[in-house]
Amino acid sequence: MKILAIETSCDETAAAVVGDGTNVLSSVVASSQEMYAKYGGIIPEVAAREQVKAIIPVINEALGKAVGATKAKRADTSTFADSVDAIAITYGPGLIGSLLVGVETAKTLSWVWQKPLIKVNHLLAHIYASFLSGTAPKFPFLTLIVSGGHTDLLLMKSHEKYKWLGGTRDDAAGEAFDKAARLLNLGYPGGPAISSAAQDYLQLKKELPQEKIADLEQTTLPRSMIKSGNYDFSFSGLKTALRRELNFLNLSLPSAPSKSSLPEQVYLAYEVQESITDILISKTISAGKEFSISNIVLCGGVSANKVLREKLKEAADKEGLKVFVPDFKYSTDNAAMVGSRAFFAQDFVKPHLLHPDPSLLY
Ligand code: KG4
Numbered sequence: 001m002k003i004l005a006i007e008t009s010c011d012e013t014a015a016a017v018v019g020d021g022t023n024v025l026s027s028v029v030a031s032s033q034e035m036y037a038k039y040g041g042i043i044p045e046v047a048a049r050e051q052v053k054a055i056i057p058v059i060n061e062a063l064g065k066a067v068g069a070t071k072a073k074r075a076d077t078s079t080f081a082d083s084v085d086a087i088a089i090t091y092g093p094g095l096i097g098s099l100l101v102g103v104e105t106a107k108t109l110s111w112v113w114q115k116p117l118i119k120v121n122h123l124l125a126h127i128y129a130s131f132l133s134g135t136a137p138k139f140p141f142l143t144l145i146v147s148g149g150h151t152d153l154l155l156m157k158s159h160e161k162y163k164w165l166g167g168t169r170d171d172a173a174g175e176a177f178d179k180a181a182r183l184l185n186l187g188y189p190g191g192p193a194i195s196s197a198a199q200d201y202l203q204l205k206k207e208l209p210q211e212k213i214a215d216l217e218q219t220t221l222p223r224s225m226i227k228s229g230n231y232d233f234s235f236s237g238l239k240t241a242l243r244r245e246l247n248f249l250n251l252s253l254p255s256a257p258s259k260s261s262l263p264e265q266v267y268l269a270y271e272v273q274e275s276i277t278d279i280l281i282s283k284t285i286s287a288g289k290e291f292s293i294s295n296i297v298l299c300g301g302v303s304a305n306k307v308l309r310e311k312l313k314e315a316a317d318k319e320g321l322k323v324f325v326p327d328f329k330y331s332t333d334n335a336a337m338v339g340s341r342a343f344f345a346q347d348f349v350k351p352h353l354l355h356p357d358p359s360l361l362y
């Protein structure tokens, strides 16, 4: 079964064609990230307007690639219609304007091409990024979903049955990266910025005198709720602690990681990453042990973080647990994961009954 999947829940405009839930025939992602870097974040209204412009070219490109069209050999619309069996669409959670662009486009295509429509929850779709890269995890498995808006631990019993074990009470893990990067003047999106500054600290550490390292590392940031005995998370205290520390240091921070980055700036970025990853890993491993689960799936935009991947694998190894991580290209928002989830949990819906649900949960 070939599915054309569409994803527009946040700032990306993405389309993909996926065969039988695992075979990615094409995956196209357009993002306006450079523009957001300029403003330091996403402006929902601007995101939706960009998506209106991008959606048709992105779908055309995904279908074109899937049918092997080239500039010389262009495919027409009927070829496209014949090349897929169903249309899948993310209907929530996300930004209302952005979701509307994708949902209305998918509904229209479903009507015009007379193809069934499958609705997909964006958060559950993230899990299926791991079904696109080699060996798939085996049920029951545990999944840590860490994105810009969500941090959740789920016990997946089957494609349809799952249990929410806990989640964040305030900021999401990705949001914590983004806010910390802003405080540290490292730019947007914060995850990759913090990650590269943290790497710079490890490099710099080789050159710094011992006393300076000891002085820097005296400052630690909190690991909130790490020993709370449940699967809830809290990341807003991290931002407050970081702000307090920066106020105390009273430095003038150069923007973006560069040769002129201050040791304090890159050290604090390193400590932010350590704090967030320590908390995520500790809770995930505890849940794996409590529920006697042997497979763990890490997903969502923050799963692109290399330190998180490595530290989780190391901790899981010690407990005999196996970690599944998506290919980097499927960590952040994309439509291929939507096409996979749609195939495995075929949640058909009549086009006129589908509406975006910005606050959809599980
Ligand atoms: O899943 P995603 O692409 O979009 C949402 O559904 O929210 O996640 C975006 C989040 C952002 O907060 C971004 O800073 C974070 O993922 N992220 C990272 C990395 N790459 C993206 N966080 C940590 N390390 C990274 N390398």
Ligand code: ZN
Pocket: 122, 126, 147, 148, 300, 301, 332, 333
């Ligand atoms: Zn996402």
